Amino acid sequence: MLDESTQKHLRELMRLFLEENTKLNLSALRTEDECWNGNVLDSVGNGVLLPLEKTSIPQPLPPEEEGELIERTKKCKPRNTLFFAREMRKDPTDAELFLWEHIRHNQLGVQFRRQFIYEGSIFDFYCPELRLAIEVDGGIHLSKDQRKEDKERDAFFREEHQIETLRFTNQEVEENISNALSRIEQYIHKHSPPPLEEGLGVEVHKNNRHQTLLDLGTGGGFPLLPLAMCHPEIQCTGMDSTQKKIDAVQRIVDGLGLQNVSLLCGRAEELGRDPQHREQYDIVTVRGVAPFNVLLEYASPFAKPKGHILCWKSMKVEQELQDALPASTELSCRLVEHIPYTLPGKWGMRQIVVFEKQGPLSKTYPRKTGVPKKNPLL
Numbered sequence: 001m002l003d004e005s006t007q008k009h010l011r012e013l014m015r016l017f018l019e020e021n022t023k024l025n026l027s028a029l030r031t032e033d034e035c036w037n038g039n040v041l042d043s044v045g046n047g048v049l050l051p052l053e054k055t056s057i058p059q060p061l062p063p064e065e066e067g068e069l070i071e072r073t074k075k076c077k078p079r080n081t082l083f084f085a086r087e088m089r090k091d092p093t094d095a096e097l098f099l100w101e102h103i104r105h106n107q108l109g110v111q112f113r114r115q116f117i118y119e120g121s122i123f124d125f126y127c128p129e130l131r132l133a134i135e136v137d138g139g140i141h142l143s144k145d146q147r148k149e150d151k152e153r154d155a156f157f158r159e160e161h162q163i164e165t166l167r168f169t170n171q172e173v174e175e176n177i178s179n180a181l182s183r184i185e186q187y188i189h190k191h192s193p194p195p196l197e198e199g200l201g202v203e204v205h206k207n208n209r210h211q212t213l214l215d216l217g218t219g220g221g222f223p224l225l226p227l228a229m230c231h232p233e234i235q236c237t238g239m240d241s242t243q244k245k246i247d248a249v250q251r252i253v254d255g256l257g258l259q260n261v262s263l264l265c266g267r268a269e270e271l272g273r274d275p276q277h278r279e280q281y282d283i284v285t286v287r288g289v290a291p292f293n294v295l296l297e298y299a300s301p302f303a304k305p306k307g308h309i310l311c312w313k314s315m316k317v318e319q320e321l322q323d324a325l326p327a328s329t330e331l332s333c334r335l336v337e338h339i340p341y342t343l344p345g346k347w348g349m350r351q352i353v354v355f356e357k358q359g360p361l362s363k364t365y366p367r368k369t370g371v372p373k374k375n376p377l378l
Contacts, residue, residue: 002047006230010040013225016255020248026220037347042312043223043287044230045341045352086340088115088122095136095170096124102181103134108188117338123165130191133157133165134184136173164191214239214281214302216268217288221249223312227285228261237281239264239271272301272366279304279360287312290373292324296355297365297372300331303357309333311353315340321353327377331365332358 002010014035021027021035029038043049092100092114103112103125112134116126125134140146150167157163166187168180211234215224218238228236238261240246246265253261264271271277284299284307292311299309313320321335328335337354366372 009229014040016252024244024248037343039222040226041343043226046343048339048341095173099173110188131163133163135167138170211282213283215285216298219245221252223285223287228258232260235260237262237264241267267369268298269366269369282307284309291320293327293376294372296328296331296333300333300361301366305357305359307357309355313351313353315349315351332361334358
């Protein structure tokens with residue numbers, strides 16, 4: 001949720017935007033309610049991008065029988081990870097629910113998320129700030145083979161992703177929650193870093209280097225302007241091919257007095273080859289309706305290696321993601337995260353799909369103007 005001060009500033013943005021929208025067709029969302037929910041709140045994921053921490057995490061299987069008990073395991077990858085994560089949030093084990101009641105809402109001073117997805121895997125609980133995973137294991141994890149597998153899995157995430165895993169049995173949580181919480185608190189106190197500003201999906205290092213964000217097809221300034229207002233430490237650029245829209249957004253920027261926003265008129269296919277913009281941005285945001293294989297060809301040329309591409313999408317994208325796998329590989333992009341959020345009323349559940357740029361992009365891309373849309377990569 002947004003605090004009162006943030007809401008006040010964002011409502012001033014909405015007021016200026018609606019004034020411009022009466023002069024120019026920037027958005028079909030013309031009422032205050034529509035604009036607030038469908039543009040402003042959607043741009044910040046109803047608060048989940050304040051900030052969006054860089055995350056990395058592992059995963060469960062469909063329920064598996066063990067005698068008369070049904071246990072969740074993390075032994076192989078389900079076809080639809082997002083579906084299983086949602087189902088597990090709806091139907092947690094008793095031990096998971098009991099622990100969640102003690103660590104939710106920042107009760108331990110840090111934020112935990114439930115059933116968090118990364119690279120086809122899911123953690124029971126995850127703290128992005130500390131890169132700490134918590135696993136609550138059922139009886140199946142007591143077997144020799146499963147303990148070995150869990151140990152190898154924990155070592156992999158520690159070595160490859162700098163994620164530490166704390167494991168508890170169901171019995172430890174249900175019968176001695178105080179000891180479990182004490183162990184978690186000890187880890188938090190030992191590993192809590194000094195306060196650092198954080199950017200969207202990318203950490204700000206101690207050299208205080210400014211992070212850079214490019215909003216492709218910014219249109220009326222969403223998600224560009226809400227993100228710029230909530231993240232003054234990030235230098236934000238909005239790009240659109242229509243000069244009238246750029247001019248309107250500039251008037252809003254001037255009205256808000258934003259110092260960290262610049263605007264650029266041009267086509268992604270052309271500017272993606274310009275050395276001033278090619279692979280120059282830590283974060284690229286795309287709120288368009290095109291499929292992933294098109295969006296990634298537009299966005300990847302601008303993202304730095306190890307930078308992130310954030311795509312605003314509905315919840316039903318599994319087939320679209322599957323179809324885009326060859327294109328994402330070709331464009332040096334790797335799916336790393338789904339971030340679900342819920343908007344008020346009829347707007348319902350949505351998500352931000354996060355890709356990481358793996359390395360320099362082939363000079364073949366982007367292709368000529370209009371080609372990515374007419375002939376998407378398959």
